[in-house]
Amino acid sequence: MNRNFGLLAFLLLMAIPLGMLAQDAPYYIQVNNFEELKAYFKYDGSKPVIISGHRGGMLPGYPENSIEAMEKTLTILPSFFEIDPRLTKDSVMVLMHDVTLDRTTNFSGNLSEFTYDQLRLAKLKDRQGNITDYGIPTLKEALEWGKTRTIFNLDNKGIPWKDYVALLKTNAYPNIVLSVRSMEEALYYHERLDKVMFCIAIKNQGDLEAFKKTGIPFNRLIAYVGYTMVAEHQEVYRYLRDQGSMIFISIHPTQDKRKTELEKVKGYAEELIKKPDIIETDYPALFGNTKKQ
Template identity: 45%
Template structure:
C-alpha cells in the first residue's frame, strides 16, 4: 500500500537530488553598479569595450513572453544584458509592460489595453513568441524597475505614459540604474531637469538630430545613442562624432538582421555589427547574439569589473 509517508519520502529524495540542487543554485549574469557614476562608466565608449547586448522587450524565446519578468531572468542566465521595455497605461492609469496598444498578439485577451483596469488585466496570461499561452502575468513598470536593481538595467521606451508620470515612478522606485529612451532633445532636457543623474538612450539618426542635442547642451556622459537598424554612410559619420565624445552607439537588429532566415546568417550579421564599430546591439534574439559573438569578446575591458553573478 502506498501511503502519504511514502510520498513524503519520495519528495524529500527529489529535493535532495543533484538536479534539484542545481536548480536551487541557478545563477544569472548581472550588471553590478554601486552608484550612478559606475552605471555611466559602464556605458562610456572606449577603444576596448565589452560588446554589450540589449534584449529588445527582454528577448524572444520559446516559452518566455516578451516584456515579462520570467524572460528577463531567463535571458540573464545566458549573458549579462540590459533590456528595452515598453510601458503603457491601463484604464485606471497603472503603468504596465506591453508593447502593443492591443492585447491579442501577446496575451489571451482581446481589445485595447487602455479599456481594461489593472485588476482586470491581472486575470490575463501572456503568450510566448509562438503564440502559446503561458502562466506569466503582465508586470507593472514598478515591478520591473524594482526587480532590476542590482541585476540589470531597464531601458524604458516611450509609448503612451506621460513623461511626468514616468519621472514620478522612477523617483518612487529610488533606482537610478535605469535608462530612458527619448526621441528628441526636448524630451532629454525634461528628464535631466528632473534628475541630472538619469541615463538616456537617445535617437540620433541624422546630423540634424545630433546638432539639436549639441544646441540643448545635453551632457554626452549621460547618454547612449541609437543610430539606426543598420549602417548607412550618414550614421557611420555620426558614430565617429559620438564615439569621439565618449558616447556608446547602438544598432538595433530587431527589424533587420533578426529577420534573416537562418541562425548562420544571423550570427554572421551580429558579428559584423560589432566589427563595424557599434558598442551595443539591441536584438529580439539576445541569446543568439551572445552565442555568435562569444569568441570575439575581449578578455579584459573597462566593463569587466561591473560584470558579476547572482543567484536567481
C-alpha cells in the same frame, strides 16, 4: 560536427563579451549609483559589445516584456533590457508593447480598456503563440526585480512625461535609461531628473547639432544611430565616441527577421564587423549560446 553548427558557434563566439566565459551564471549587471551607470555606458574602444534585449528579450516559452524572459536571458549572458511601459485603464504602468492585447496574451482588446485587476488574470504568449503561465508585470515589479540584476531602457508607450518624473525623481532606481522621441522630451527630463541617462536618435550631423544645442552632457547620452552603422556618418560616430558616448544600433526589424537561427547569426556577424558599441536584438540569447558548447 555539423558544418552549419560549427559556423553558428564561430559566429556567436565573435559576439560574446570578452571575459564572460570566465564568469558564472547568472550574469547580473549591478549598478549601485548614477556614476556607475555613466561608467558602464562610457565609450572605451577596449570594451566588448553590449547586448540589449529588445522588449525584454524572448526565447521559446518566455514571452516578450516578461520578468521571466529577462531572468532566463541572464542565465546565458549579461544583457540590459529595453521594455515598454503602458498605462492600464486605472493608470497602472504595466509592460506591454502593443496597444492591443491580442498578439501577446490570451485576452483581446485594447490594454487601456482594462483595469490592472482585470489584467492580472491574463496570461502571456511567447513569440510562437503558445500561452504560458506568466502574467503581465507592472513596471514597478520589473524595476524592483531588476535593480540588483540589470539595467532598463524605458521605451515610452504613452506614459505622460510627468509620470516618469514622479516615478524616478526619488532616485530609487540607479539603473535607468530613458528612450526619448525628441530633443524637447530629453530636455524635459534633463531639467527634472539628474540621475538617468538618455537614449536619443543621433543619426546624422543635423541630429548631432540639435543635441549639442540642448546643453545635455554627452556623458548622459547613448547615441541611437539606427538599424546599422553607415559609412557616410563615420565622422558623426567618431565625434560621439570622442565625447565618450556609445553607438547603439537596433536590429529587431532587420537581422532579427531572418528565418533561421543560422541566418540570423550570420546577420549579427555582419553588424559586429561594423563595430557598434551596443546591439539591441529580440534574441539576446543567440549571442550567448556557445557558452554551453
